[in-house]
Amino acid sequence: MLNVRNFVFVLCLLGPGISCSVFAVTFEQAMAYYGNKQYEQAYGAFEELAALGNERAQLNLGVMYARGEFVDLDLPESAAWLKLSNNTLPNESAAKFLKIISAKLSKEDQLTSNARYKQLSAKYGREAVNQRLFPESAIDEVSEFAEAEPLRTHIPKYPQMKLAVSGIVDIQYSIASDGTVRNITILNATKNAFAKSSIETIRQNLFKPATVNGKPVPESGRRARFTFAVGSLERYAEGLRSAIDPLREKAEQGGGLDKFLYAYALTMLKVGGGVADSEGASLDPSADWFKKAAQDGNRLAKFELGLDLSYGKQCRADSKKSYFWLEQAADEGVMDAQVLLGSELLHGGRFEKDVDKGLEMLTRAADDGYDDAILKLAWIMATHPDANIRDPEKALAYLNRFNNDDYIDELTVFETQAVVYALTGKNAEAKKALKKAMKYRKKYELPDGITGDIAKAFDAGKPYLQDIL
Template sequence: MRQWLLATSLLAAASPAFADFNDGLKAYLAKDYPKALAEFRASAQLGQPNAQFNLGVMYFNGEGVTRDPEEAYAWFAAAEDNGLAGADKAKLKALSQLGKGQLKAASNLAQQRLSLLGQTALEKTLLPEIRVTTDNPEAHPLKRRDPRYPQNAARNMEMGFTKVIFDINEAGGVENARVVSAMPPQVFNKASLDAVSSWKYAPPKDKDGHPSRIQGAAVVLDYRLVGAQIDDKAFDKLTDALAQKAQTGNPAAQFQLAGILEWQQNIDGWRFTEIQGKEHYGAPELSAKPSSLKRPKGLPQGRDSGFKYRHWRFAFRLDEKGKPVGIRQLDIHKQSAEDAGWNRELMEQIAKRHYHRPHDSDNQGLYVLSYNVYRNSEEETVRPALPPQQSARDMVLKAAQGGLALAQYQVGSDLLYGRSCVVDRRKGLDWLTYAAQQGQVEAQELLGMELVKGGETQRDWAKAKAWLEKAAAQGSWLAKRELARVLATADAASLRDPSRSLALAQEVVKDHEDPNSYDVLADAWLAKGDKREARHYLEEALAEAKDRGWDASPYQQRLNTF
């Protein structure tokens, strides 16, 4: 039975932040069975099927516990229900060890286990409900600067990607950008962070129209050299190695593989991420394509034109004769009249085409055409559309179930903001709590702010303060700002500390002269009993809000009460 312990492959660079499952493997291999049991149990409670299976193995073998085929059977049943190949055979092996009097008890225990940790139960309590949407549905970009291709990478013909997670502040600026996945490691990190940090978005607003923040927005940046080809053999070797480790339940490998899958879908250009009802995928590859699209009239050309690059994506289906129908442009933002003319011209060219494809194929499948125009050249490809990031999202979720704090933070923030899933605040807070308990600072600050906000759940000042304290201790200025607010305005006197609130708010305002920071400083002065200073900083908040084009009414309303 010992050979059924599936997950034996570890990443050499795995850190304590990748807790639970990997730590359980290390402990098991070192015969530290009490620790292995604890770590496997933590992941098993999140629905990680390899951990559930490994608990079954330990109960079957009597490793660190009294040998118990009934418990083994129940854990194998949970692993099978959560999709682990081979768990069905292990369940039968455990069943063969049971006496007639134990069969009913084992069956009841398995049903009890499935009612809490089976696939259906976890879908209700923990797992995101996936839907077709964009990565950042509430974020509307106004200005994006392309990253500079690192000279050394260009010289060495290196290509790859970075996945960057960042926050969008109340003014639409980018903060806290960090690379969470990259290939090759470190090569494109600085270029990515420099570019993303300069981006500008439309100022986010909450459901009442007031300025708000977006935390955990995500983007995958693709680095390719024009005319260069990806080394498919090297790429396949890397992904195969990660896939093998990911299959064993290794959360670090799963998270890395998710980044590669997202990038692969990006470079193929076939991620379809618009909400259009129930889309139909599975279109066949086209056996031939017509001549390339013609460059739109009036589009600048040549070295002296100042033009660098322009990208279009269109989605369509084919009728029975291979003619494109239902053509629509993807990724539409603000357009000039000239842009609209170029778009129409390209769509008219597409509508006149005729594609060759298998005669017996389904004609409902969706295609995506990607068209890149450079100074002196054009590039076009047409491929079947893929469901948006389905495989990558699954891998991130598996990494979260395996105990990877960064993946848990990503799943939690996705649930809060509805990125590729239905918004579910309760599930989101649960995932953020798992990540925060491992010391993940972004999870701690977001969890603290959400607990102050309250929303559908009851506001909890004490828990919010505790999490913000932890994030502030790690240097988060945002956590310091929100902690200052709690120390000034909490409903319980035992939680308030006006002097400390003032010190934190003054520290934050030195580097962040924004309306919210001034507003918190006003709260601190008011808690100290100094209305004159409080009014002064509310006036600063009002002026700053007007300068930034924010809704100034909340600050004006507060001033009117003085």
């Protein structure tokens, strides 16, 4: 399984251990099926990618109908797919092949083919696919959701280093219902010292929590970037630009992973508060390349699109499209997508509330050993207000499975230990964990928040209950 945190991207030092074969149907896999004459598998893969607007998959469906590979030979159907491919993205091969096939069609076949093309275009054409799946339409939220707003932010200090260099740190995090930062994940760090400084900084940040119909709720999948610059940010950005030029060439010629790497590299150029491009420079929009990567079947790109559409990043927020991409990524083994979608379904922030599916998503990630999901399920089983969901034995079992001394989100660990131990009669351990949580809040000058509420429940001799953290 894959999560975003083990996809650490350091420019010009791309992670060689990334697995990209689990579940996801990619264009490369589809071509491998075709090359091995596994035509049934190839047809299914091309059909799935064609539905995402992949013009090469649409072209290959046209070829398979022209040759009768897995499907019956059908020249009108072939011409319809070839025309769709060429109209999705003008392609010399599609146009040439379409000309050859069209010359073999009778007038009746041409009418049949044109009618079929209109059907395909209405469903799989560029305009139809963009309107249905990609960031081009208006906001369509299912509830009164308001994003978290910063109350207190800090700038990280440049750490002591033997050699002063520039660098960046990308962080993914959640915001709890008390406005504190949780589930901190380092997505990319050019130096470990920069990562440590960034962690200490973001722990101190405080937010007015997100709300649904005025009620505070957790918010998952937030991103932050910290820039450590020696000299001007513009000079540093120029260095990054020159470093990613080879990535663009690979993206243009390669598959979904190459496109994703280039898209992610483009996001790295937006350093700090956003350094303007140098005079005369023109950067490709990263969103365009994430889209192309997703159309090639890259599951990490699907997760990025789901995030962008969920938060309205470089586009207008659209919960239906966001759900589509997050569910695709989750089904293809991206555990961050499973946790994000599972968490959102539990409280119905961006999507219609579905507790059973939310728990199922989290369980899938936990079963694959994802610490965030294991800890979250321990919390849910200990604090959920529904007695049919709350389960002390399961809560303790999940907590006992959590074994990560390097887990960054210490506050969540301490609070989860406190509620689980208290619910299972381990009062001494519960008090010890609660004391650690209070010490953490004092260190980072955070309000008592959830820790204080837990303490009040303990003092009253009652279990602490809350939907999710």
